[in-house]
Amino acid sequence: MLIYTDVRVKVWTREGVITLTDQVRGVQVKDSLEGLPQGTVLLPLHRTVSQTARKRYSELIQVGDLCLVEMLAWDGERGDWEAVLHGPVVSVEETEPLGAEEAPATRLGVASMAHVLAQDTLAWWMWLGTVEGWKPVESHLAVYEMNDTPAEVAFRYLKRVAFHIANWQNRGTLEDLIHLDLDSLRAVGAFTVELQLAEGPHLEVVKRLVNYPLMELYVTTDRAANLKGRCTSTAGSAPGEGGGGTVVRMRKAPYPYPDTDEWQALPLHRLEGAWTPVRSRAVAKTDQGVRNFFLLYPALSFVDERKLFSVGVSVSNRASIERYGYRPMKLRTHLVHNETPNREETLVQFLERLTLRLAAQWNRLHEMEAGTLELPLAPWIRPGDRVRGPSLWGAGERECHVRGRIMTWDPQQGGRTVLAVERGLPPEVYRDPEWFAAGLKVERAGFQFYTDKVRRAKRE
Numbered sequence: 001m002l003i004y005t006d007v008r009v010k011v012w013t014r015e016g017v018i019t020l021t022d023q024v025r026g027v028q029v030k031d032s033l034e035g036l037p038q039g040t041v042l043l044p045l046h047r048t049v050s051q052t053a054r055k056r057y058s059e060l061i062q063v064g065d066l067c068l069v070e071m072l073a074w075d076g077e078r079g080d081w082e083a084v085l086h087g088p089v090v091s092v093e094e095t096e097p098l099g100a101e102e103a104p105a106t107r108l109g110v111a112s113m114a115h116v117l118a119q120d121t122l123a124w125w126m127w128l129g130t131v132e133g134w135k136p137v138e139s140h141l142a143v144y145e146m147n148d149t150p151a152e153v154a155f156r157y158l159k160r161v162a163f164h165i166a167n168w169q170n171r172g173t174l175e176d177l178i179h180l181d182l183d184s185l186r187a188v189g190a191f192t193v194e195l196q197l198a199e200g201p202h203l204e205v206v207k208r209l210v211n212y213p214l215m216e217l218y219v220t221t222d223r224a225a226n227l228k229g230r231c232t233s234t235a236g237s238a239p240g241e242g243g244g245g246t247v248v249r250m251r252k253a254p255y256p257y258p259d260t261d262e263w264q265a266l267p268l269h270r271l272e273g274a275w276t277p278v279r280s281r282a283v284a285k286t287d288q289g290v291r292n293f294f295l296l297y298p299a300l301s302f303v304d305e306r307k308l309f310s311v312g313v314s315v316s317n318r319a320s321i322e323r324y325g326y327r328p329m330k331l332r333t334h335l336v337h338n339e340t341p342n343r344e345e346t347l348v349q350f351l352e353r354l355t356l357r358l359a360a361q362w363n364r365l366h367e368m369e370a371g372t373l374e375l376p377l378a379p380w381i382r383p384g385d386r387v388r389g390p391s392l393w394g395a396g397e398r399e400c401h402v403r404g405r406i407m408t409w410d411p412q413q414g415g416r417t418v419l420a421v422e423r424g425l426p427p428e429v430y431r432d433p434e435w436f437a438a439g440l441k442v443e444r445a446g447f448q449f450y451t452d453k454v455r456r457a458k459r460e
Contacts, residue, residue: 032404377415
Protein backbone atom coordinates (compact mmCIF):
# COMPACT_ATOMS: atom_id res chain seq x y z
CA MET A 1 0.00 0.00 0.00
CA LEU A 2 1.37 3.38 -1.00
CA ILE A 3 1.64 6.20 1.53
CA TYR A 4 1.70 9.80 0.43
CA THR A 5 4.04 11.95 2.54
CA ASP A 6 4.71 15.69 2.48
CA VAL A 7 6.04 18.55 4.60
CA ARG A 8 5.10 22.18 5.14
CA VAL A 9 7.58 24.72 6.49
CA LYS A 10 6.97 28.38 7.36
CA VAL A 11 9.28 30.96 8.92
CA TRP A 12 8.09 34.18 10.57
CA THR A 13 10.78 36.78 9.87
CA ARG A 14 10.97 40.49 10.65
CA GLU A 15 9.90 41.18 7.05
CA GLY A 16 6.93 38.78 7.14
CA VAL A 17 6.10 35.11 6.65
CA ILE A 18 8.18 33.03 4.22
CA THR A 19 6.61 29.77 3.03
CA LEU A 20 9.39 27.30 2.21
CA THR A 21 7.29 24.25 1.33
CA ASP A 22 8.13 24.18 -2.41
CA GLN A 23 11.84 24.80 -1.75
CA VAL A 24 12.53 22.18 0.91
CA ARG A 25 15.17 19.63 -0.03
CA GLY A 26 14.99 17.70 3.19
CA VAL A 27 13.78 17.76 6.79
CA GLN A 28 14.90 15.87 9.89
CA VAL A 29 13.24 16.12 13.32
CA LYS A 30 14.46 14.48 16.54
CA ASP A 31 12.27 14.17 19.61
CA SER A 32 12.81 12.14 22.80
CA LEU A 33 12.08 11.98 26.52
CA GLU A 34 15.69 12.92 27.29
CA GLY A 35 16.18 15.99 25.09
CA LEU A 36 14.29 18.91 23.64
CA PRO A 37 12.79 18.57 20.14
CA GLN A 38 15.12 19.83 17.43
CA GLY A 39 15.55 19.54 13.70
CA THR A 40 17.08 20.75 10.46
CA VAL A 41 15.58 22.08 7.23
CA LEU A 42 17.66 21.84 4.04
CA LEU A 43 17.08 24.58 1.44
CA PRO A 44 18.74 25.87 -1.73
CA LEU A 45 21.32 28.62 -1.40
CA HIS A 46 19.16 31.31 -3.05
CA ARG A 47 15.52 32.32 -3.27
CA THR A 48 13.90 34.27 -6.09
CA VAL A 49 12.34 37.39 -4.57
CA SER A 50 11.34 39.16 -7.78
CA GLN A 51 11.54 38.69 -11.56
CA THR A 52 15.01 40.20 -11.60
CA ALA A 53 16.44 39.52 -8.15
CA ARG A 54 17.56 36.61 -5.99
CA LYS A 55 18.70 36.62 -2.39
CA ARG A 56 20.50 34.16 -0.19
CA TYR A 57 18.33 32.49 2.42
CA SER A 58 20.95 33.60 4.95
CA GLU A 59 19.91 37.18 4.16
CA LEU A 60 16.19 36.46 4.50
CA ILE A 61 16.17 34.25 7.61
CA GLN A 62 17.94 35.17 10.84
CA VAL A 63 18.63 33.38 14.10
CA GLY A 64 15.65 33.99 16.38
CA ASP A 65 12.98 33.87 13.67
CA LEU A 66 10.14 31.44 14.39
CA CYS A 67 9.71 28.29 12.31
CA LEU A 68 6.88 25.76 12.03
CA VAL A 69 7.44 22.29 10.54
CA GLU A 70 4.44 20.07 9.76
CA MET A 71 4.40 16.56 8.30
CA LEU A 72 1.72 14.53 6.53
CA ALA A 73 1.44 10.77 6.00
CA TRP A 74 -1.74 9.58 4.24
CA ASP A 75 -2.70 6.15 2.91
CA GLY A 76 -5.97 7.22 1.30
CA GLU A 77 -8.00 6.71 4.47
CA ARG A 78 -5.91 7.73 7.45
CA GLY A 79 -3.59 10.65 8.11
CA ASP A 80 -3.57 14.39 8.63
CA TRP A 81 -1.11 17.24 8.98
CA GLU A 82 0.78 17.05 12.28
CA ALA A 83 2.91 19.78 13.85
CA VAL A 84 6.26 18.15 14.60
CA LEU A 85 8.45 21.17 15.46
CA HIS A 86 7.66 24.76 16.35
CA GLY A 87 10.17 27.24 17.71
CA PRO A 88 13.11 29.54 16.99
CA VAL A 89 15.70 29.20 14.27
CA VAL A 90 18.92 28.60 16.20
CA SER A 91 21.41 28.37 13.33
CA VAL A 92 21.73 29.30 9.65
CA GLU A 93 24.52 27.50 7.74
CA GLU A 94 25.68 27.62 4.12
CA THR A 95 27.65 24.99 2.18
CA GLU A 96 29.14 25.44 -1.30
CA PRO A 97 31.04 22.27 -2.35
CA LEU A 98 33.77 22.57 -4.93
CA GLY A 99 32.64 19.51 -6.87
CA ALA A 100 29.43 18.95 -8.78
CA GLU A 101 28.25 15.96 -6.72
CA GLU A 102 26.45 18.08 -4.16
CA ALA A 103 24.51 21.29 -4.76
CA PRO A 104 25.07 24.45 -2.69
CA ALA A 105 22.63 24.55 0.21
CA THR A 106 21.36 26.41 3.25
CA ARG A 107 20.69 24.45 6.42
CA LEU A 108 18.42 25.84 9.14
CA GLY A 109 18.73 24.53 12.69
CA VAL A 110 15.36 24.70 14.45
CA ALA A 111 14.52 24.15 18.13
CA SER A 112 11.24 23.93 20.03
CA MET A 113 9.79 26.82 22.02
CA ALA A 114 11.06 25.09 25.16
CA HIS A 115 14.54 26.11 23.96
CA VAL A 116 13.67 29.58 25.28
CA LEU A 117 12.76 28.12 28.69
CA ALA A 118 16.10 26.30 28.66
CA GLN A 119 18.00 29.53 27.95
CA ASP A 120 16.06 32.39 29.63
CA THR A 121 17.61 32.51 33.08
CA LEU A 122 16.46 33.45 36.55
CA ALA A 123 19.27 35.19 38.44
CA TRP A 124 18.65 36.56 41.93
CA TRP A 125 21.39 39.16 41.54
CA MET A 126 19.76 40.54 38.37
CA TRP A 127 16.43 38.78 38.00
CA LEU A 128 15.48 38.40 34.31
CA GLY A 129 17.83 41.25 33.39
CA THR A 130 15.91 43.89 35.35
CA VAL A 131 16.04 45.62 38.72
CA GLU A 132 13.43 43.09 39.86
CA GLY A 133 16.45 41.03 40.77
CA TRP A 134 16.07 42.50 44.25
CA LYS A 135 12.64 40.90 44.65
CA PRO A 136 12.38 37.23 45.62
CA VAL A 137 10.30 34.75 43.66
CA GLU A 138 7.84 34.67 46.53
CA SER A 139 6.56 38.10 45.46
CA HIS A 140 4.94 36.16 42.61
CA LEU A 141 4.71 32.78 44.33
CA ALA A 142 3.83 32.80 48.03
CA VAL A 143 5.64 30.41 50.36
CA TYR A 144 2.47 28.49 51.23
CA GLU A 145 1.81 27.95 47.49
CA MET A 146 5.06 26.01 47.25
CA ASN A 147 3.79 23.49 49.80
CA ASP A 148 1.76 21.51 47.27
CA THR A 149 2.09 18.72 44.72
CA PRO A 150 5.02 19.11 42.29
CA ALA A 151 2.64 19.61 39.34
CA GLU A 152 0.77 22.45 41.03
CA VAL A 153 4.00 24.20 42.06
CA ALA A 154 5.50 23.82 38.56
CA PHE A 155 2.29 25.17 37.03
CA ARG A 156 2.28 28.25 39.26
CA TYR A 157 5.98 28.92 38.68
CA LEU A 158 5.71 28.69 34.89
CA LYS A 159 2.51 30.74 34.69
CA ARG A 160 3.46 33.48 37.15
CA VAL A 161 7.22 33.74 36.74
CA ALA A 162 8.51 32.19 33.50
CA PHE A 163 5.50 33.15 31.36
CA HIS A 164 4.23 36.31 33.00
CA ILE A 165 7.40 38.40 33.23
CA ALA A 166 9.85 36.68 30.88
CA ASN A 167 11.85 38.96 28.61
CA TRP A 168 11.04 36.98 25.45
CA GLN A 169 8.52 38.78 23.22
CA ASN A 170 8.56 37.61 19.60
CA ARG A 171 5.23 37.39 17.76
CA GLY A 172 3.58 36.58 21.06
CA THR A 173 4.60 35.50 24.53
CA LEU A 174 5.77 32.19 25.93
CA GLU A 175 2.30 31.71 27.36
CA ASP A 176 0.84 32.00 23.85
CA LEU A 177 3.13 29.38 22.36
CA ILE A 178 3.93 26.86 25.12
CA HIS A 179 1.25 24.53 26.43
CA LEU A 180 1.32 22.86 29.84
CA ASP A 181 0.16 19.31 30.58
CA LEU A 182 1.26 18.75 34.17
CA ASP A 183 0.44 15.93 36.54
CA SER A 184 2.37 14.26 39.35
CA LEU A 185 2.15 11.99 42.34
CA ARG A 186 -0.24 13.50 44.82
CA ALA A 187 2.40 13.60 47.52
CA VAL A 188 3.46 16.98 48.91
CA GLY A 189 6.90 18.31 49.61
CA ALA A 190 7.89 20.60 46.78
CA PHE A 191 8.51 23.42 49.27
CA THR A 192 11.88 21.83 50.06
CA VAL A 193 13.17 22.99 46.66
CA GLU A 194 13.17 26.62 47.90
CA LEU A 195 12.03 28.25 44.67
CA GLN A 196 12.27 31.70 46.27
CA LEU A 197 16.07 31.27 46.14
CA ALA A 198 16.22 29.53 42.76
CA GLU A 199 18.64 30.56 40.03
CA GLY A 200 19.16 29.13 36.55
CA PRO A 201 17.20 28.55 33.34
CA HIS A 202 13.47 28.20 33.93
CA LEU A 203 13.33 24.62 32.64
CA GLU A 204 16.10 23.57 35.03
CA VAL A 205 14.24 25.21 37.93
CA VAL A 206 11.12 23.20 37.09
CA LYS A 207 13.14 19.97 36.82
CA ARG A 208 14.08 20.35 40.49
CA LEU A 209 10.45 19.55 41.29
CA VAL A 210 10.60 16.23 39.43
CA ASN A 211 11.72 13.17 41.37
CA TYR A 212 13.21 11.02 38.61
CA PRO A 213 12.41 8.23 38.03
CA LEU A 214 9.21 8.36 40.10
CA MET A 215 8.05 11.15 37.78
CA GLU A 216 9.09 12.39 34.35
CA LEU A 217 9.25 15.78 32.62
CA TYR A 218 9.74 16.09 28.87
CA VAL A 219 8.86 18.29 25.90
CA THR A 220 7.15 17.33 22.65
CA THR A 221 5.31 19.06 19.82
CA ASP A 222 1.60 18.81 19.09
CA ARG A 223 -1.24 20.99 17.89
CA ALA A 224 -2.47 20.51 21.47
CA ALA A 225 -4.87 23.46 21.69
CA ASN A 226 -6.82 21.67 24.40
CA LEU A 227 -3.72 21.41 26.60
CA LYS A 228 -3.08 25.15 26.80
CA GLY A 229 -2.27 25.99 30.40
CA ARG A 230 -3.45 22.68 31.80
CA CYS A 231 -2.48 21.42 35.18
CA THR A 232 -4.41 18.23 35.87
CA SER A 233 -7.99 19.31 35.03
CA THR A 234 -7.43 23.02 34.30
CA ALA A 235 -7.79 24.10 30.64
CA GLY A 236 -7.08 27.34 28.80
CA SER A 237 -7.54 28.96 25.41
CA ALA A 238 -6.37 28.10 21.91
CA PRO A 239 -2.69 28.33 20.87
CA GLY A 240 -1.11 31.37 19.33
CA GLU A 241 -0.27 32.15 15.73
CA GLY A 242 1.54 29.40 13.92
CA GLY A 243 -0.72 26.41 14.57
CA GLY A 244 1.96 24.39 16.37
CA GLY A 245 2.23 23.71 20.04
CA THR A 246 5.25 22.98 22.21
CA VAL A 247 3.96 20.88 25.10
CA VAL A 248 5.79 20.73 28.44
CA ARG A 249 4.56 17.54 30.07
CA MET A 250 5.08 16.35 33.63
CA ARG A 251 3.65 12.99 34.61
CA LYS A 252 3.86 10.12 37.06
CA ALA A 253 6.10 7.38 35.67
CA PRO A 254 3.28 5.47 33.92
CA TYR A 255 4.70 1.96 34.15
CA PRO A 256 2.17 -0.55 35.48
CA TYR A 257 2.55 -0.73 39.24
CA PRO A 258 0.65 -0.69 41.59
CA ASP A 259 -2.05 -0.91 38.89
CA THR A 260 -2.25 -0.57 35.10
CA ASP A 261 -4.41 2.56 34.91
CA GLU A 262 -1.62 5.02 34.09
CA TRP A 263 -0.13 2.72 31.45
CA GLN A 264 -3.49 2.09 29.78
CA ALA A 265 -4.16 5.85 29.67
CA LEU A 266 -1.18 6.44 27.33
CA PRO A 267 -2.09 6.89 23.64
CA LEU A 268 -1.81 3.54 21.81
CA HIS A 269 -0.77 3.22 18.16
CA ARG A 270 -1.01 -0.09 16.28
CA LEU A 271 1.82 -0.80 13.88
CA GLU A 272 -0.15 -2.67 11.25
CA GLY A 273 -1.24 -2.37 7.65
CA ALA A 274 0.70 0.32 5.81
CA TRP A 275 2.58 1.18 9.01
CA THR A 276 3.94 -2.27 9.76
CA PRO A 277 7.71 -2.02 10.41
CA VAL A 278 9.30 -3.47 7.30
CA ARG A 279 12.62 -1.74 6.67
CA SER A 280 15.04 -2.31 9.52
CA ARG A 281 15.30 -3.03 13.21
CA ALA A 282 17.96 -3.20 15.90
CA VAL A 283 17.53 -5.09 19.16
CA ALA A 284 19.81 -6.39 21.90
CA LYS A 285 19.65 -8.13 25.26
CA THR A 286 21.96 -6.68 27.93
CA ASP A 287 22.24 -6.56 31.72
CA GLN A 288 22.41 -2.75 31.75
CA GLY A 289 18.84 -2.46 33.01
CA VAL A 290 19.29 -4.78 35.99
CA ARG A 291 18.31 -3.19 39.31
CA ASN A 292 17.70 -5.40 42.32
CA PHE A 293 18.07 -3.29 45.48
CA PHE A 294 16.11 -0.09 46.03
CA LEU A 295 16.49 2.49 48.79
CA LEU A 296 14.27 5.55 49.15
CA TYR A 297 14.65 8.18 51.86
CA PRO A 298 13.23 11.70 52.42
CA ALA A 299 15.13 14.88 51.65
CA LEU A 300 13.79 16.50 54.82
CA SER A 301 15.62 16.49 58.14
CA PHE A 302 13.11 16.02 60.93
CA VAL A 303 15.08 17.71 63.68
CA ASP A 304 14.76 20.32 66.39
CA GLU A 305 16.76 21.10 69.53
CA ARG A 306 15.42 17.99 71.28
CA LYS A 307 14.84 15.28 68.70
CA LEU A 308 16.25 13.87 65.44
CA PHE A 309 14.12 11.54 63.30
CA SER A 310 15.48 9.56 60.35
CA VAL A 311 13.64 7.10 58.11
CA GLY A 312 14.27 5.02 55.01
CA VAL A 313 12.81 2.01 53.20
CA SER A 314 14.70 -0.66 51.27
CA VAL A 315 13.33 -3.32 48.91
CA SER A 316 15.34 -6.10 47.31
CA ASN A 317 15.08 -8.94 44.81
CA ARG A 318 17.24 -11.67 46.34
CA ALA A 319 17.04 -14.01 43.32
CA SER A 320 18.23 -11.23 41.03
CA ILE A 321 21.11 -10.34 43.37
CA GLU A 322 22.27 -13.97 43.35
CA ARG A 323 22.15 -14.08 39.54
CA TYR A 324 23.55 -10.65 38.58
CA GLY A 325 25.21 -9.32 41.70
CA TYR A 326 24.26 -6.29 43.75
CA ARG A 327 22.75 -3.58 41.48
CA PRO A 328 21.32 -0.82 43.73
CA MET A 329 19.13 2.18 42.94
CA LYS A 330 19.04 4.92 45.59
CA LEU A 331 16.63 7.84 45.52
CA ARG A 332 16.40 10.90 47.75
CA THR A 333 12.83 12.19 47.58
CA HIS A 334 11.12 15.39 48.64
CA LEU A 335 7.73 13.62 48.54
CA VAL A 336 6.80 12.96 52.14
CA HIS A 337 3.05 13.52 52.44
CA ASN A 338 0.21 11.08 51.98
CA GLU A 339 -0.82 10.45 48.39
CA THR A 340 -4.21 9.08 49.44
CA PRO A 341 -7.06 10.45 51.59
CA ASN A 342 -6.13 7.87 54.25
CA ARG A 343 -5.13 10.04 57.19
CA GLU A 344 -4.16 6.96 59.22
CA GLU A 345 -1.23 6.15 56.93
CA THR A 346 2.07 6.89 58.65
CA LEU A 347 5.11 8.42 57.03
CA VAL A 348 6.88 5.06 57.11
CA GLN A 349 3.92 3.34 55.41
CA PHE A 350 3.84 6.06 52.75
CA LEU A 351 7.57 5.68 52.01
CA GLU A 352 7.19 1.90 51.89
CA ARG A 353 4.44 2.23 49.29
CA LEU A 354 6.49 4.72 47.28
CA THR A 355 9.58 2.49 47.38
CA LEU A 356 7.59 -0.53 46.20
CA ARG A 357 6.29 1.54 43.28
CA LEU A 358 9.86 2.52 42.35
CA ALA A 359 11.15 -1.04 42.75
CA ALA A 360 8.40 -2.72 40.73
CA GLN A 361 8.73 -0.28 37.85
CA TRP A 362 12.45 -1.03 37.49
CA ASN A 363 12.63 -4.57 38.85
CA ARG A 364 12.48 -6.57 35.57
CA LEU A 365 13.44 -3.97 32.99
CA HIS A 366 16.19 -6.20 31.59
CA GLU A 367 13.58 -8.85 30.72
CA MET A 368 11.68 -6.43 28.46
CA GLU A 369 12.43 -5.80 24.79
CA ALA A 370 14.19 -2.60 23.76
CA GLY A 371 15.59 -1.40 20.48
CA THR A 372 14.80 0.64 17.37
CA LEU A 373 12.49 -0.03 14.46
CA GLU A 374 11.86 1.74 11.19
CA LEU A 375 8.50 2.34 9.57
CA PRO A 376 6.93 4.73 7.06
CA LEU A 377 6.42 8.30 8.21
CA ALA A 378 4.02 8.37 11.18
CA PRO A 379 4.19 11.87 12.71
CA TRP A 380 1.33 11.18 15.14
CA ILE A 381 3.45 8.73 17.17
CA ARG A 382 5.18 10.78 19.85
CA PRO A 383 7.59 10.07 22.71
CA GLY A 384 5.71 8.91 25.78
CA ASP A 385 3.08 7.01 23.74
CA ARG A 386 2.58 3.25 23.41
CA VAL A 387 2.90 1.19 20.25
CA ARG A 388 1.71 -2.36 19.62
CA GLY A 389 3.17 -4.45 16.84
CA PRO A 390 5.44 -7.39 16.00
CA SER A 391 8.06 -8.44 18.53
CA LEU A 392 11.51 -6.97 17.97
CA TRP A 393 12.77 -10.56 18.10
CA GLY A 394 10.23 -11.67 15.49
CA ALA A 395 7.88 -13.87 17.53
CA GLY A 396 4.46 -12.75 18.74
CA GLU A 397 3.03 -9.33 19.48
CA ARG A 398 4.53 -6.77 21.83
CA GLU A 399 3.38 -3.55 23.47
CA CYS A 400 6.17 -1.00 23.91
CA HIS A 401 6.85 2.46 25.27
CA VAL A 402 8.19 5.05 22.80
CA ARG A 403 11.35 6.64 24.15
CA GLY A 404 12.20 8.77 21.13
CA ARG A 405 11.74 9.27 17.39
CA ILE A 406 13.62 10.53 14.35
CA MET A 407 11.57 11.60 11.33
CA THR A 408 13.09 12.37 7.95
CA TRP A 409 11.67 13.50 4.61
CA ASP A 410 13.04 14.38 1.21
CA PRO A 411 11.38 14.68 -2.23
CA GLN A 412 13.08 11.57 -3.64
CA GLN A 413 12.55 8.99 -0.89
CA GLY A 414 9.55 10.45 0.94
CA GLY A 415 9.27 10.17 4.70
CA ARG A 416 10.19 7.61 7.33
CA THR A 417 10.16 7.28 11.11
CA VAL A 418 12.66 5.52 13.34
CA LEU A 419 11.29 4.79 16.82
CA ALA A 420 13.36 4.03 19.91
CA VAL A 421 11.19 1.71 21.99
CA GLU A 422 11.54 0.07 25.39
CA ARG A 423 9.60 -2.08 27.88
CA GLY A 424 8.30 -4.41 25.16
CA LEU A 425 6.10 -7.15 26.60
CA PRO A 426 3.13 -9.24 25.45
CA PRO A 427 -0.07 -7.17 25.86
CA GLU A 428 -1.49 -9.62 28.38
CA VAL A 429 1.46 -9.03 30.74
CA TYR A 430 0.52 -5.36 30.91
CA ARG A 431 -2.79 -6.40 32.43
CA ASP A 432 -1.02 -8.06 35.38
CA PRO A 433 0.79 -5.50 37.58
CA GLU A 434 2.01 -8.23 39.95
CA TRP A 435 4.31 -9.55 37.20
CA PHE A 436 6.46 -6.46 37.68
CA ALA A 437 6.73 -6.95 41.46
CA ALA A 438 7.74 -10.61 41.30
CA GLY A 439 10.60 -11.44 43.68
CA LEU A 440 10.50 -8.15 45.58
CA LYS A 441 10.61 -8.05 49.35
CA VAL A 442 10.69 -5.13 51.79
CA GLU A 443 13.98 -5.60 53.62
CA ARG A 444 13.62 -2.76 56.06
CA ALA A 445 11.10 -0.03 56.71
CA GLY A 446 13.25 1.63 59.30
CA PHE A 447 13.19 4.69 61.44
CA GLN A 448 15.18 5.85 64.42
CA PHE A 449 14.70 8.48 67.10
CA TYR A 450 17.58 10.30 68.72
CA THR A 451 16.03 12.15 71.67
CA ASP A 452 17.48 15.00 73.70
CA LYS A 453 20.63 14.90 71.59
CA VAL A 454 21.46 18.58 72.07
CA ARG A 455 20.53 18.58 75.74
CA ARG A 456 22.86 15.68 76.53
CA ALA A 457 25.67 17.28 74.57
CA LYS A 458 25.34 20.45 76.63
CA ARG A 459 25.44 18.54 79.90
CA GLU A 460 28.65 16.86 78.84
